[in-house]
Amino acid sequence: KQEVTQIPAALSVPEGENLVLNCSFTDSAIYNLQWFRQDPGKGLTSLLLIQSSQREQTSGRLNASLDKSSGRSTLYIAASQPGDSATYLCAVNSGGYQKVTFGTGTKLQVIP
């Protein structure tokens, strides 16, 4: 059974800092991995999708990497801004439409 862990659970940084969020998973036989952002009480916004054959994906100030063999993904946020404050979730698709497992999230606060 796939298990997804995110460390740290919470993170507080000053504005402008570069930061890394971590996601680890127990079964390396994955189809893809997706990073989401969730604002309080709201739905999930897709940030980046990495297919199993890819090593990284970039979108603006965000860069996500994937190392399947070690069961890890990182989300790098450059030059953080207060608007980046949210909970970040990673989700692992282990193949098949029902086999998406979510991590518990990292709650990020960027202080002006």
Next chain:
Amino acid sequence: SAVISQKPSRDICQRGTSLTIQCQVDSQVTMMFWYRQQPGQSLTLIATANQGSEATYESGFVIDKFPISRPNLTFSTLTVSNMSPEDSSIYLCSVLRQENTEAFFGQGTRLTVV
């Protein structure tokens, strides 16, 4: 990307009543997914809704408590029945883009049962 409209966005309900949550997608999809996110926790899949067939429920979730309708390829409803305070959660619908299985979510329904 898929655009998913979910409503209501939030509600406060009395225990023992039922709430129906609607999810509308801007394109036809084969499967729609309903998730629950309890306070401070991650997402748990409730059921998968296929058009033209009964929904498939995950362990711990039953049709009597969470009946689902899927009348066509762009719409689904989830009902939370006979609610108790333990049902207070965010409920989310989701679809997967067929080409690359990228997941998209509605805005969520924040339910509080008093």
